[in-house]
Amino acid sequence: MKTLFLLVATVLGASTLNAQSKYESGMTKAMAQFEAAKTPAELLSSSAMFERIADAEKDEWLPYYYAALTNNMASWMDEKADKDKMAEKSIALVEKAELIEGSNASELYCMRNMIASSQMMVDPMSRWQTYGMEAGKALENAKKADPNNPRIYFLEGQAIFNTPEAFGGGKKNAKPYFEKSVALYETFVPASPMHPKWGKEEASEMLKQCNQ
Numbered sequence: 001m002k003t004l005f006l007l008v009a010t011v012l013g014a015s016t017l018n019a020q021s022k023y024e025s026g027m028t029k030a031m032a033q034f035e036a037a038k039t040p041a042e043l044l045s046s047s048a049m050f051e052r053i054a055d056a057e058k059d060e061w062l063p064y065y066y067a068a069l070t071n072n073m074a075s076w077m078d079e080k081a082d083k084d085k086m087a088e089k090s091i092a093l094v095e096k097a098e099l100i101e102g103s104n105a106s107e108l109y110c111m112r113n114m115i116a117s118s119q120m121m122v123d124p125m126s127r128w129q130t131y132g133m134e135a136g137k138a139l140e141n142a143k144k145a146d147p148n149n150p151r152i153y154f155l156e157g158q159a160i161f162n163t164p165e166a167f168g169g170g171k172k173n174a175k176p177y178f179e180k181s182v183a184l185y186e187t188f189v190p191a192s193p194m195h196p197k198w199g200k201e202e203a204s205e206m207l208k209q210c211n212q
Contacts, residue, residue: 026053040078047071061101068093106146113138150184153177154203175210
């Protein structure tokens, strides 16, 4: 009987390792494709790849997160894109991630901020009251979930940087947020090689622009 138990445990352990290895292999390939992407079409291809991994795994939030991130990035990059339609797609992906992972809510709130920001930029004057407030609320929730997430302050700095000085924006007002983001990146350690780590170079570049 003891031998049977050991055999079953060995088989189950091997199956778990094989499934994990398959997931990690798929994510490594998808991450490499994402990092090499330079066009909206390449980003959308990465998004589709991440979504296929997510649908296959069912209990992993990261593929859905990256599927939303790359889809949103493609929306920003493509001036002719239907940004509202792409935002709906990104929101659906984030909602799936939220159902799986609650402890990383800070990253998902940051993602919601980015989506709302892209929706607002379709028509800033008429959409500020709706999507501008939504984007700001998402960052406040991100801070409550993890105040040491450097991406929060990078995104906040970006919003202020692109806001006219007459409304409290501009380089001077954005600079402290980029400084905080850069400082937090110095000690930031992702939970795994696949967890979000983007933003450090961008935050440093924005800080340079504020100092010019």
